[in-house]
Amino acid sequence: MLGEGILKGMAETAKNFAGSFVSKERLTTVEYPEERIAPAENARVFPFLVYDTENWEAGLRCVACQICEKECPPKCIYIDKSKDKKPDYVGKQQFYPTRFDIDISVCMSCQICVEVCPFEAIKMDTQFELATDDRFGGLLLDREQLAKSNEYYHEIHPTEASEVDARLAEEKAKADAKAKAAQATAAKAAADAATKTAAPASPTQAKPEGGQD
Amino acid sequence: MTPSIAHPDRVEGWNRPPIIEPDGEGELLEVAMGPHHPSTHGVFRMDVALDGERVIRLKPVFGYLHRNHEKIAEGASYLASMPYTDRLDYFCSLTNNWAYALAVETLVGQQVPERAEYLRVILAELTRIQNHASTIGFLTQEMGASGTPLMYAFREREKILDLFEQLTGSRMMCNYMRFGGCRVDISAALLDEARKIVAGLPGFIDEFEALLSTNEILMARCQGIGKLKPELAINAGISGPMLRASGVDYDIRKVDHYGIYDRFKFRVPLGDHGDVYDRYMVRVLEMRESVTILEQALKDIPAGPIMDPKSKIRGFRPKPGEAYGRIEAPKGELGFYLISDGTPNPYRYRVRPPSLINLTVLEDMCLGESVADVVVIFGSVDIVLGEVDR
Amino acid sequence: MKTVEEIKAAIEVAVPGAGVEIVSNPSVSGQHSLLIAHSHALQVAQFLRDDSELALDYLSNVTGVDYLDKEISEKVKVTRTVTKTVDGVEQQVEETVDETRKRVEPGYLETVYHLFSVAKKHGPVIIRMRTANRTDQVEMPSLTPIWRGAELQEREVFDLYGVVFTGHPDLRRLLMWDEFKDHPMRKDYVEPDDFEYEPTAHDQVLERAKQHAAAEKAAIQEGAEAR
Numbered sequence: 001m002l003g004e005g006i007l008k009g010m011a012e013t014a015k016n017f018a019g020s021f022v023s024k025e026r027l028t029t030v031e032y033p034e035e036r037i038a039p040a041e042n043a044r045v046f047p048f049l050v051y052d053t054e055n056w057e058a059g060l061r062c063v064a065c066q067i068c069e070k071e072c073p074p075k076c077i078y079i080d081k082s083k084d085k086k087p088d089y090v091g092k093q094q095f096y097p098t099r100f101d102i103d104i105s106v107c108m109s110c111q112i113c114v115e116v117c118p119f120e121a122i123k124m125d126t127q128f129e130l131a132t133d134d135r136f137g138g139l140l141l142d143r144e145q146l147a148k149s150n151e152y153y154h155e156i157h158p159t160e161a162s163e164v165d166a167r168l169a170e171e172k173a174k175a176d177a178k179a180k181a182a183q184a185t186a187a188k189a190a191a192d193a194a195t196k197t198a199a200p201a202s203p204t205q206a207k208p209e210g211g212q213d
Numbered sequence: 214m215t216p217s218i219a220h221p222d223r224v225e226g227w228n229r230p231p232i233i234e235p236d237g238e239g240e241l242l243e244v245a246m247g248p249h250h251p252s253t254h255g256v257f258r259m260d261v262a263l264d265g266e267r268v269i270r271l272k273p274v275f276g277y278l279h280r281n282h283e284k285i286a287e288g289a290s291y292l293a294s295m296p297y298t299d300r301l302d303y304f305c306s307l308t309n310n311w312a313y314a315l316a317v318e319t320l321v322g323q324q325v326p327e328r329a330e331y332l333r334v335i336l337a338e339l340t341r342i343q344n345h346a347s348t349i350g351f352l353t354q355e356m357g358a359s360g361t362p363l364m365y366a367f368r369e370r371e372k373i374l375d376l377f378e379q380l381t382g383s384r385m386m387c388n389y390m391r392f393g394g395c396r397v398d399i400s401a402a403l404l405d406e407a408r409k410i411v412a413g414l415p416g417f418i419d420e421f422e423a424l425l426s427t428n429e430i431l432m433a434r435c436q437g438i439g440k441l442k443p444e445l446a447i448n449a450g451i452s453g454p455m456l457r458a459s460g461v462d463y464d465i466r467k468v469d470h471y472g473i474y475d476r477f478k479f480r481v482p483l484g485d486h487g488d489v490y491d492r493y494m495v496r497v498l499e500m501r502e503s504v505t506i507l508e509q510a511l512k513d514i515p516a517g518p519i520m521d522p523k524s525k526i527r528g529f530r531p532k533p534g535e536a537y538g539r540i541e542a543p544k545g546e547l548g549f550y551l552i553s554d555g556t557p558n559p560y561r562y563r564v565r566p567p568s569l570i571n572l573t574v575l576e577d578m579c580l581g582e583s584v585a586d587v588v589v590i591f592g593s594v595d596i597v598l599g600e601v602d603r
Numbered sequence: 604m605k606t607v608e609e610i611k612a613a614i615e616v617a618v619p620g621a622g623v624e625i626v627s628n629p630s631v632s633g634q635h636s637l638l639i640a641h642s643h644a645l646q647v648a649q650f651l652r653d654d655s656e657l658a659l660d661y662l663s664n665v666t667g668v669d670y671l672d673k674e675i676s677e678k679v680k681v682t683r684t685v686t687k688t689v690d691g692v693e694q695q696v697e698e699t700v701d702e703t704r705k706r707v708e709p710g711y712l713e714t715v716y717h718l719f720s721v722a723k724k725h726g727p728v729i730i731r732m733r734t735a736n737r738t739d740q741v742e743m744p745s746l747t748p749i750w751r752g753a754e755l756q757e758r759e760v761f762d763l764y765g766v767v768f769t770g771h772p773d774l775r776r777l778l779m780w781d782e783f784k785d786h787p788m789r790k791d792y793v794e795p796d797d798f799e800y801e802p803t804a805h806d807q808v809l810e811r812a813k814q815h816a817a818a819e820k821a822a823i824q825e826g827a828e829a830r
Contacts, residue, residue: 005428006428006430011423012423028371042380042397067527073296073297110296110299112292112293275778283763283788284787448660449750450751451752463661532629534630536630537664548663553630561666561668565663570752573751574751602778
């Protein structure tokens, strides 16, 4: 019969139309911005820099190695390396970025910077409401705007952040053990030297740089 | 009056579009369909010469979205091109990732762990389903069914994209696959979610078919329109559902057995007439086959690593040489041809875009048809301008 | 499927004097290719397509590649006669001297065709053709009459590399606009000075920014002088 297919299709549409009044599942949209769907845990928007301690400037994990700057496909990261050094999370003296800018109008959220970073210093944010009327200044995020605490990182990507923390703790334990071993050998050498010269003065303690908390 | 559209001296032969003579009454009309035309899926122009309603000549004009992706890739490292491949065919970023990863893996001879292979198959087939569903949605949109079938397709696509977002972090620009594996592992909860989505898909395809397959208007608009002969399809390098709708049994999943496709049981649907309706039907049937592949893959997926331990993220330098890797993407044969000279950047990086090459025969299919059918035929080719123009 | 050596032998039997060379591929992919001479390209292509055993009826991919002119410096041992005074007597002595010679190996444009067989389901067989140089002899026979799949892709190679395909039915630019000069995919292509301000310029972008600033300054100065 001509029109049978159309009627069949219409019946399907009617079923869906009526169904949307009955089943909540069929209402797939929400009224943004009053109502929001929480972003997925793995969601990524733009990168941010992780810091550990209270002070964002002192606690930045970034050591200005500039790998992300080099690997970034659209080249939206700009880093100036410091002249002096400061201790990083394992207590090793490291450079730090005096300037770290990301042009988020160029960034394409590919997270390659996150993958290549050997210091777990740069991660992806889930904040997406970044519209501004200032194209150059407003979309060029500097060090201070990019710095977010480790707690914030735990808040947005809990699983990933715990993994990262575990990895860092392991590295730190290793570094500590290494420092201790170095300390022990230094002490032993000093003791040997002391017994050889038979000087009464106690050997000078060779303390590792930082490394205790 | 002869149309002023630049057209070549036609070489007589079976593989050239036929010459259609105007009937001599009235004047020819030249129409530029596009670049801003709702039916062109983006910025694409067809210079059409019309004799009344009949298409006498049709010249596609490309390049409005050209950004020289291949040149960008020559100046970037191998890894840095991966996120750019997402932006080729932005409907199917995961299959683009796979094709590129496959080409690089062929170049350096890298092995992919079992679990990663399964993940790739699962994601590629989900991509295929959402691409075919939306393509059919757009096709019906072009026939005047404003919205309803497209929204049904998008409702299902949304579920799949949500899954992609939870796994890869992004709905469309997934940037998920790496040379020698995948980037992040899928959690058990997410796998269950995928199983739930796949369990709901046959119902959706049934609904879609009830809505469309026997619809008299769809049949009247699609059957016998835009016929493509199998000989021409092969000679013109047509691939994907378009080739199979013409009755040519050529599916790269079956031919090359790339990945682990030889482990799955599935059939290759073929068309009989090579018209628009066959292309529609082949896509519907391919969705059903994809569901069976997904069911098998989701049942068998093993535990284990997802990255080849030998693969390097930083300092990746393949030895000099070249490789061509191709997969059966939803739109056709997507290939990547790489020439390495031993530096971190590829010396030559070439994308074989199925969308562009499938448009080779656009004129052949449209000649003699009415102008309203051009829109439908063009929609049935299934293109994405990001890939056509690169 | 036949190996490249076997295919080469088959071509030489079918098309006498075809001049086919094997280009080996050092990569693990093992995809070796055949270099075809221009003079017999169409016959060879037709043979590859129509041969019942090869049946390469499907041209999948056409790629243009640019190889720049290479300057090669090599050390050559040269023997020459020198007049020397030995024991107070002038003598003609032969002497071997090391000399560095520089020669320029002309670059070329290359087109690579990836062929598959739908009938036999095998492939790829890769054939390539090279132009004589990169400047004035950039012609190459088109394979579009054999495989229509080359139509748009050869247009693309013409557009982006400047290879002129003789016998192509419709050789126009594909992606760039018709008025565009130069060929953007060539390795020595210079981008136009259309730099836009970018806050995080570095690497090539920074280089371009500097060049642009210099050019702008020069233009302003020129204007001032003209006034």
